[in-house]
Amino acid sequence: MNKMMVIGSISTDFVVTTDKRPEVGETITGTGxxxxxGGKGANQAVASARLGAxxxxxxxxxxxxFGKELLLNLTTNKIHTDYVExxxxxxxxxxxxxxxxxxNSIVYIPGANNEIDTSRIQxxxxxxxxxxxxxxxxELPQEVVDEIIELCFESNVKVIYNPAPAREVQQSILEKATYFTPNESEFHQLFPDMTISxxxxxxxxxxxxxxGSKGVYYHDGESEKQIPSYKVQPVDTTGAGDTFNGAFAVxxxxxxxxxxxxxxGNLAASLSIQKFGAQGGMPSxxxxxxxxxxxxxxxxK
Ligand SMILES: Nc1ncnc2c1ncn2[C@@H]1O[C@H](COP(=O)(O)OP(=O)(O)OP(=O)(O)O)[C@@H](O)[C@H]1O
Ligand SMILES: [K+]
Incomplete structure (x- = not known):
């Protein structure tokens, strides 16, 4: 069995549905x-664990x-929580x-997720x-991400870096990741002066x-390759990228x-977007x- 370590955020998504957004100072009645x-780290951990890692x-x-519920959700998905503090x-x-x-409009509060530091990684x-x-x-402080990638590089441990949500990253860090997996907008944030090709x-x-629905692109050293996505009718694409990353890692x-x-990875993601919630549709x-x-x-394996 593959021993995998997912280092990242663990969060709860509070989802309100409403016919209109309230104005400043207004109270309205919503519909659900x-x-x-959620949390990209936890999502990717669940995606990998359901696939047998x-x-x-x-x-x-x-x-x-909420912390207790978040831990319980990880253990329910057979994820080891010894390193969740x-x-x-x-x-x-x-x-x-x-x-x-x-x-959707989203307010994200990192809270405890920002309390991990480089000494914890050491x-x-x-x-x-x-x-x-x-x-x-x-969804961790960038200096912590940098420390993880440096440590993996020095120790010859394979590391997948999903640079999401988008922010600037030093080129020297990207180069040390075994794989990095941006979506289109994250790519343009990482490389503002480069075309995709x-x-x-x-x-x-x-x-x-x-x-997204156009599939996945990479270069194999000789030519650019496109691996198409699977044609499905999406219900909720939340967690598509996380499912892809977790499944690709496995x-x-x-x-x-x-x-x-x-x-x-594409097949796992295509199954996940046919159900509600980031983790709800992640396949076994x-x-x-x-x-x-x-x-x-x-x-x-
Ligand atoms: N409409 C779709 N039809 C089929 N597959 C899809 C679709 N949208 C996403 N996928 C699958 O999910 C993978 C990741 O999607 P995408 O590139 O949109 O990542 P993302 O922007 O990180 O996703 P999200 O932020 O919604 O989690 C794609 O490579 C593809 O396999
Ligand atoms: K989903």
């Missing part, structure tokens, strides 16, 4: 309320009621999402060196660009080829195998 589990989550939750001085991370007119050095794959995203050619077999660390691993390996697109040669 739901809480779902042995996942260790590294992160921070508040010592509030409760903190007392910040609330658990949360995203406050209002959906009106088919569009204290986990041995555990990190023991992982077959490390996965990290941008120029970026792909500069980082062959390393830059994996997800383009496939590539199982020794599957780049093309196979991307197809595996058994559900993947039931798909007509599952390939017999895909061998998950």
């Amino acid at each position: 309320f739901e809480t779902t589990f 042995d996942v260790y989550m590294v992160g921070t939750v508040g010592s509030d009621i 409760p903190v007392t001085y910040e609330p658990s991370g949360s995203a406050h999402i209002t959906i009106a007119d088919g569009d 204290s986990l050095k041995e555990a990190i060196q023991f992982a077959q794959m490390v996965v990290v995203q941008n 120029e970026g792909l050619a500069k980082y062959p077999n390393q830059l994996i660009l997800t383009m 496939a590539i660390s199982s020794g599957m080829s780049m093309d196979e691993s991307i197809r595996f 390996l058994a559900e993947m195998k039931e798909s007509e697109h599952f390939e017999k040669t895909w061998n998950i």
Whole structure:
């Protein structure tokens, strides 16, 4: 079984649906309320664990009621929580999402997620060196992300860096990631002066660009390649990118080829967007195998 370490955010999504948004000072009656589990780190951990990886989550939750639920959700998904620390001085991370007119507006409060620091990463050095794959995203302080990638690079541990949400990142850090996986807008934030083709050619077999329904692009050292997505009717695309990253991580660390691993990621993502919530539709390996697109040669270890 693949030992994987996912270092990142763990949050609750509070989702309000309403016919219109309130004006400043106004109170209105909405139409619905739901809480779902989120945080890019936790989402990617759940995606990998459902597909059979042995996942260790590294992160921070508040010592509030939400923190307990967040931990319980991880263990329910068979994720090890030994490296998830409760903190007392910040609330658990949360995203406050209002959906009106088919569009969402979001207030994200990192809270406990910002309390992880570089000394915590140093204290986990041995555990990190023991992982077959490390996965990290941008919902942590950038100096912590930098420290993780530097440590993996020096220790020869494979690391997938999902630079989401978009922000500036030093080129020297990107270069040290085994793979980095922006979507289209994150790509343009990382490389404001480059076309997509120029970026792909500069980082062959390393830059994996997800383009929603258009599929995934990378350069194999000889030419640019496009791996198409699977045609489905999306219900809720929240968590598509997280599912892709978690599934790609499982496939590539199982020794599957780049093309196979991307197809595996695309298939998992296409199943996930047919259900509500970031984690709600993330498939198990058994559900993947039931798909007509599952390939017999895909061998998950
Ligand atoms: N409409 C769609 N139809 C089929 N597959 C899709 C669709 N949207 C997304 N996907 C799948 O999900 C993967 C990731 O999607 P995308 O590039 O939109 O990432 P993202 O912007 O990080 O997603 P999100 O922020 O919504 O989680 C794609 O590579 C593709 O496989
Ligand atoms: K979904």
